[in-house]
Amino acid sequence: xxxxxxxxxxxxxxxxxxxxxxxxxxxxxxxxxxxxxxxxxxxxxxxxxxxxxxxxxxxxxxxxxxxxxxxxxxxxxxxxxxxxxxxxxxxxxxxxxxxxxxxxxxxxxxxxxxxxxxxxxxxxxxxxxxxxxxxxxxxxxxxxxxxxxxxxxxxxxxxxxxxxxxxxxxxxxxxxxxxxxxxxxxxxxxxxxxxxxxxxxxxxxxxxxxxxxxxxxxxxxxxxxxxxxxxxxxxxxxxxxxxxxxxxxxxxxxxxxxxxxxxxxxxxxxxxxxxxxxxxxxxxxxxxxxxxxxxxxxxxxxxxxxxxxxxxxxxxxxxxxxxxxxxxxxxxxxxxxxxxxxxxxxxxxxxxxxxxxxxxxxxxxxxxxxxxxxxxxxxxxxxxxxxxxxxxxxxxxxxxxxxxxxxxxxxxxxxxxxxxxxxxxxxxxxxxxxxxxxxxxxxxxxxxxxxxxxxxxxxxxxxxxxxxxxxxxxxxxxxxxxxxxxxxxxxxxxxxxxxxxxxxxxxxxxxxx
Amino acid sequence: xxxxxxxxxxxxxxxxxxxxxxxxxxxxxxxxxxxxxxxxxxxxxxxxxxxxxxxxxxxxxxxxxxxxxxxxxxxxxxxxxxxxxxxxxxxxxxxxxxxxxxxxxxxxxxxxxx
Numbered sequence: 001x002x003x004x005x006x007x008x009x010x011x012x013x014x015x016x017x018x019x020x021x022x023x024x025x026x027x028x029x030x031x032x033x034x035x036x037x038x039x040x041x042x043x044x045x046x047x048x049x050x051x052x053x054x055x056x057x058x059x060x061x062x063x064x065x066x067x068x069x070x071x072x073x074x075x076x077x078x079x080x081x082x083x084x085x086x087x088x089x090x091x092x093x094x095x096x097x098x099x100x101x102x103x104x105x106x107x108x109x110x111x112x113x114x115x116x117x118x119x120x121x122x123x124x125x126x127x128x129x130x131x132x133x134x135x136x137x138x139x140x141x142x143x144x145x146x147x148x149x150x151x152x153x154x155x156x157x158x159x160x161x162x163x164x165x166x167x168x169x170x171x172x173x174x175x176x177x178x179x180x181x182x183x184x185x186x187x188x189x190x191x192x193x194x195x196x197x198x199x200x201x202x203x204x205x206x207x208x209x210x211x212x213x214x215x216x217x218x219x220x221x222x223x224x225x226x227x228x229x230x231x232x233x234x235x236x237x238x239x240x241x242x243x244x245x246x247x248x249x250x251x252x253x254x255x256x257x258x259x260x261x262x263x264x265x266x267x268x269x270x271x272x273x274x275x276x277x278x279x280x281x282x283x284x285x286x287x288x289x290x291x292x293x294x295x296x297x298x299x300x301x302x303x304x305x306x307x308x309x310x311x312x313x314x315x316x317x318x319x320x321x322x323x324x325x326x327x328x329x330x331x332x333x334x335x336x337x338x339x340x341x342x343x344x345x346x347x348x349x350x351x352x353x354x355x356x357x358x359x360x361x362x363x364x365x366x367x368x369x370x371x372x373x374x375x376x377x378x379x380x381x382x383x384x385x386x387x388x389x390x391x392x393x394x395x396x397x398x399x400x401x402x403x404x405x406x407x408x409x410x411x412x413x414x415x416x417x418x419x420x421x422x423x424x425x426x427x428x429x430x431x432x433x434x435x436x437x438x439x440x441x442x443x444x445x446x447x448x449x450x451x452x453x454x455x456x457x458x459x460x461x462x463x464x465x466x467x468x469x470x471x472x473x474x475x476x477x478x479x480x481x482x483x484x485x486x487x488x489x490x491x492x493x494x495x496x497x498x499x500x501x502x503x504x505x506x507x508x509x510x511x512x513x
Numbered sequence: 514x515x516x517x518x519x520x521x522x523x524x525x526x527x528x529x530x531x532x533x534x535x536x537x538x539x540x541x542x543x544x545x546x547x548x549x550x551x552x553x554x555x556x557x558x559x560x561x562x563x564x565x566x567x568x569x570x571x572x573x574x575x576x577x578x579x580x581x582x583x584x585x586x587x588x589x590x591x592x593x594x595x596x597x598x599x600x601x602x603x604x605x606x607x608x609x610x611x612x613x614x615x616x617x618x619x620x621x622x623x624x625x626x627x
Contacts (some may be wrong), residue, residue: 130585137592144599153611157618160607161536163600164616167545170531170596174552174589182559233618261575 001049005060005075007044008083008121009011016114024108031098034110038091044079044085052080053491054500057508059078059127067127067509068191072507074127077495081332082124082244082255085339086248090117092470095127096347097241099466100354105150105239110151116142123252126510129180130173132256133173136221138495140166143249145233146242160235169220172210176217179210186298190509192264193502211265215280215307218260221253223313225226225287231310232294236302240350243305246341249315251335258320258328262499263506281321283411285417292421295428301352301361304432305345308386312338315388315418319401322408330400335490337393337481343383344474348382351375351467352436363432365439376437378468381475383429388422392482398422400489518558523553538614549593556561556586599613 015037023029046454051058061067086126094113096102103109119139126132144166148159159337181187181205184195199207216227231250235243296306316338319331353361355369369375381392388394398418405414479486498504525547532544560579568580609616 021552131586134588134592137596141599144603146604151606151610153607156603156607156610157613160600160603161616161618163596164533164541164545164601167596167600168548170592171552173546174556177555178559178582181585182561187581217612295576415568488529 002058002060002075004047004051005058005073008041008048008087008120008125009073011041011044012114012118012121016111016118017051019114019168020108020111020366023112027104030110031103033112034089034474035098036084037114038087038094038488040123041087042091043408043500045434047078048075048083051075052077055493056493057505059408068186068188070129072127072188072509073125076191076505077140077491077498078255078259080333081336081495082251083121083492085251085336086120086124086485087285089245089248089339089343092473093245093343093462096467096470099464099470100240100350102150102239102283104240105156106148107202108145110150112142112398113245114143115422116146117443118142120248122250124255126469127189127200129189129192130177134178136173139249139252140170143242144244145239146245150240151240151293154229155239158233162230164236165220167312169217172213173217173484176210176213177205179206179213183210185299188509189259189263190506193383193506194267194510195262195462213262215257218253218256221250222257222317222436223250223253223287223310224283224317224357225290225314226283226285228290228310228313232303232306235306235309235346236300240346240353243346243350244343247309247339249318250309251339254313254316254320254331256509257317258331258499262328263502266500275503277481278410281318281414284314284317284321286314287311287317288417288421290314292424292428295419295425296431297354297429298467299430300347301363301432301436304363304428305342305349308345308425308429309342311421312342313388314397314421315401318414318418319404324404324407325493325496325500326404327401327487328499329397329492330397330404332492332495333393333485334397334399335386336488337397337478340438340474340477340481341382341392341394344378344478345386346377346468347471351471353465363435365435369439371468372437372440373408374468376433378471379433379437380479383433385475385478387429389426391482391503392478393485394478396482396485403449514562514564518554518562522551522558525554532542538608538616541616542600542604546593546597546601549589553586553589555583556589558582569616575619595605 015033019030052075060073062071097109098252116139119135119142122135123132126135144163145157147162148156158244175185180192184192186192186195196207221226235246238246286312291307291314294307295304295311298307316331316334319327319334349361352375356366359366385392386395386396402415402418405411409416528593529544529547529551532547535541560582563578566576566578567574568578568583570577
């Protein structure tokens with residue numbers, strides 16, 4: 001038994017406890033330990049990733065209880081990939097938070113951040129449906145604290161909405177799990193897959209209800225229309241590093257859909273196969289449309305970034321909803337890309353907001369800000385990546401999806417929606433970028449929105465460099481993802497194959513002893 | 514027995530949904546508590562209703578009640594208790610800083626803030 005599998009859960013958990021108990025008044029120590037933990041997490045994630053590339057299913061039995069009786073953590077290619085993305089994103093985000101002093105605007109940023117990492121990594125690694133619920137709650141309760149970090153009436157109200165929405169989602173999750181347990185008598189995912197396949201075809205009404213409820217829960221997390229209402233306000237009001245970390249949270253929903261609906265309710269399972277039929281694809285298409293139209297119509301950069309996150313989830317869920325190995329491979333590539341691009345967009349928006357003073361992120365002309373050209377270039381990069389234009393990874397991601405859905409019966413619909421929304425997104429980003437970066441007013445005559453007491457733009461030397469480095473690192477990651485698209489796709493192809501050969505997973509977990 | 518439990522879950526869920534749709538933070542929190550009570554009873558019933566039976570297997574026992582839902586319910590109770598505490602504090606913070614207990618954020622709020 002490889003004990004490293006549980007390290008991505010235990011390390012942030014211990015670190016969070018140490019930070020909150022031993023160094024709650026030492027901002028400097030908190031930063032050092034939090035950053036160190038993130039570096040260690042990246043190293044562990046790389047190790048697990050290399051191990052998973054061999055194709056063997058790693059199983060960690062908690063308390064040494066064998067699989068269907070105890071809780072297991074399972075390391076396969078998909079979960080190792082997701083943990084790696086999480087750890088890299090966390091490192092960048094924590095660098096940004098330290099550099100921009102976001103972590104000093106309230107208490108316990110780093111402790112909550114580590115708890116959130118624990119929840120996310122746990123949700124990716126667990127092989128038990130109820131344990132998935134528990135890790136969802138861990139990551140949610142940490143995200144509630146992070147969401148309102150720094151305070152402010154507006155943020156509190158957005159946070160309350162977010163919490164209430166997710167509490168309803170959690171209730172639904174429990175109803176779904178209860179139904180599944182009542183039908184199958186197990187909650188271990190591998191065991192569920194076996195039992196669901198064995199159920200007689202005429203006795204599946206309750207099972208279908210449970211599977212559907214579960215899909216709704218994951219759709220809430222993945223912001224699938226019409227369950228996306230919590231996202232724009234939350235992401236636009238959350239502190240920037242938190243919003244950037246939330247870029248991986250919607251992917252937790254997408255991951256859970258991918259996991260449960262290939263393993264347990266797989267496309268070839270007779271009783272539940274047609275559940276995720278055309279309506280799922282339709283909802284994903286509408287999600288993409290609404291997201292990109294929101295980009296075009298946003299009045300603030302924060303909301304623009306939030307709607308572009310919805311749009312990218314739409315694209316991702318379109319690719320997932322077709323459920324073939326090729327489309328899943330494309331979806332995974334797009335998932336890596338959209339995590340990077342979404343986080344980059346939120347960080348760039350925050351850089352702009354910090355430098356524009358009272359104008360904030362509103363899309364109105366304002367005096368030129370410090371480091372104007374550099375920020376314009378970063379926004380340009382983030383916009384290119386989010387819209388899916390060459391040369392960044394969004395282009396390759398969308399191309400892979402378009403190519404992979406050619407076998408689907410709805411290919412023309414998917415193609416036209418993706419291509420049309422890309423055009424809308426390009427227009428939206430271009431409009432926002434030109435308003436913020438080109439239509440600058442003269443600093444001597446501040447615009448009405450800026451007010452009389454608006455200070456002159458701060459000289460470039462006083463602006464901290466670290467946030468720019470962190471944002472630039474994401475841009476570099478997007479470039480690297482395009483340059484190494486070939487090897488990455490080789491791995492993702494093997495990942496998709498492993499997902500659709502669910503008997504490998506089942507025998508890996510249940511036959512571990 | 515089955516009828517009693519089923520209707521109790523149904524009534525609790527209906528009350529919870531009604532309260533959640535009131536869009537004021539205090540009724541919404543009460544509604545979410547009701548929903549979590551409903552789901553706790555529901556989880557308890559998923560192992561089938563068995564009265565007066567031991568929850569564990571031991572020598573010579575042929576009839577027993579499923580112990581797993583009890584463990585699940587315990588976890589769910591603990592989590593929903595913690596979540597309710599968080600959301601009460603958050604609602605209080607939102608009320609004190611924004612001076613309104615409306616849960617939805619309307620268009621006029623957005624203009625007032627900017």
